[in-house]
Amino acid sequence: MKSFCRVMFAVTLIFASAALPALDRQPNADYHARRVALANKLNGGVAILFAAEEPLLDFMPYRQDADFYYLTGWNEPGAALLIEAPQAAQGTHPARPYREIMFLPTRNLRMELYTGRKLDAASPDATQLTGVDEVKMMSDLAVTLNQMAAENRAAAYRIWSEPDTEQAKALVQWTATTLGMESAPPFSDVRTPVQLLRATKDAGELALLHKASDASVQAQFAMMKSVHPGQKERTTTGIIYEKLLENGCERPSYAPIVGSGEKSTELHYSDNSQTMRDGDVVVVDAAGEYSMYASDITRTMPVNGHFTARQREVYGIVLGAQKAAIEGLVAGKSHINDPQHKYPDSLDTIAFNYMNAHGKDLHGEPLGKYFIHGIGHSVGIDVHDPYDYSQPIQKGMVFTIEPGIYIPEEKIGVRIEDVFYVDQDGKLVDLTEALPKDAEAVEKAMRK
Incomplete structure (x- = not known):
């Protein structure tokens, strides 16, 4: 019984102290290839996925959202990923290339005393470490999506995100409001195409x-x-x-x-x-x-x-x-x-x-x-x-x-x-x- 108690005490210490455990991460090229594969399933749309949030309780270990990790290999909380599918020229709208952006939250220096240092968009090595083409501040997410939709209104009707998250609902509603739309357009569940990719x-x-x-x-x-x-x-x-x-x-x-x-x-x-x-x-x-x-x-x-x-x-x-x-x-x-x-x-x-x-x-x-x-x-x-x-x-x-x-x-x-x-x-x-x-x-x- 004493040996079991020692084991569980050690487990508790490890889980409590390792907010962000070091992981064997695949090469950046592997995650990039998955993002491109997802873009090809979006029918010309835009996908937005959100990382898991930091746990509220000290003894709860952090685990990244599975779909977000599959596409990024990123294991820090509070981020977002935007993938814009490439599209050929249509009428007055020019051709659009593939685009990917990681949005990172602003660092909370006081909280980092407890959870360890985090990366943000101002970090000089942000693009290299995330492996994503562009890295921006989280506060730029809504503005970026609004600009995409303003350039081509069809983008507002081709959003793929996570219907069960409040972040996705709020983002789509904000975009619709700033574009003067009467109501927020429905958006597709991005987990469906991601899960098709995850099957093999x-x-x-x-x-x-x-x-x-x-x-x-x-x-x-x-x-x-x-x-x-x-x-x-x-x-x-x-x-x-x-x-x-x-x-x-x-x-x-x-x-x-x-x-x-x-x-x-x-x-x-x-x-x-x-x-x-x-x-x-x-x-x-x-x-x-x-x-x-x-x-x-x-x-x-x-x-x-x-x-x-x-x-x-x-x-x-x-x-x-x-x-x-x-x-x-x-x-x-x-x-x-x-x-x-x-x-x-x-x-x-x-x-x-x-x-x-x-x-x-x-x-x-x-x-x-x-x-x-x-x-x-x-x-x-x-x-x-x-x-x-x-x-x-x-x-x-x-x-x-x-x-x-x-x-x-x-x-x-x-x-x-x-x-x-x-x-x-x-x-x-x-x-x-x-x-x-x-x-x-x-x-x-x-x-x-």
Whole structure:
């Protein structure tokens, strides 16, 4: 218990003192290419995105808005990004080149005593550090947009921004008012085209996803070696936190789940408040975020280091279902996150059918009904990265395959989850393959 308290105290100090953790950032050219790709999806319009604001509470770590980070690699609060799509000459309006501007807030020197030095538009290295063609003061954003709309009124009707933010609403309203418009024009949701771009990962993103998975594998290894009867679930959680930070992660990519006994059958149990008991299984769903990129791993193990015959049977069926889904994947055809089995070729359907064919509950019913969630989800800057699941899996995607069976009556919950990448040949690459998952290999890892 004392060791766990020391771990969590260290975690608190690290999170509280590192308002802006250093991240492995991709080259400026990568972010510029993404901004140009977004401009090509704007139908001649203007996109405005806003960075996340500074947290109000000292103990809340800062995390940049995912879309903003994807386009800029910028990890300071309060900024805005404007992208103006190129357009050919139209009537009296001359041709318009591509344009990108980063707007930075005015420095608050007193606040920087607490949060550290920030960059603003007056900094001589602002353009070089941001990697954006132009850098202006945040106070220039409204004026700049107004000038664009004044030169061509069509620009006021081709704004792309974030409908759920007050900054976007206020900016569009101000622009409409200064142009003498009766009402603010509707604007399009910029997250839609950005999320289309985020669906497939480039080489730099893959490198970061590998690092996130490698660090998460090390945390899971340490967890496996520690589990034993009488150990608190929270102690296991603390070991995971310690190893994630030790291996370069800035934070866990989601609240760790350590559920033993009956709690192993609760999908999002996160209290982690029980004492693990001899004869139970424990489901540990925990991974880290490395330089804003997430991993997502789940392993199930026997608390005492040895599966019972029934636990081993159910575990083997879940592992078999995962292997069947892996073997059944066809890039450009297979779907994921299909718990209602709308697609006969989905990985969900393959796993469901496998479970039904290979095992029954205590009442003789097929086990497929205990698989109660989608088999996977896209992974990237967010652990649940945005994706249109009506579309099949594409080359370049990173996603999880995570079948599970949860039988409350037997206090047996089993989930096995790994992160995969579809390479350009349509083959799956397992980013978390270093972590054991065969029943015997799991037991062996617990004995080391």
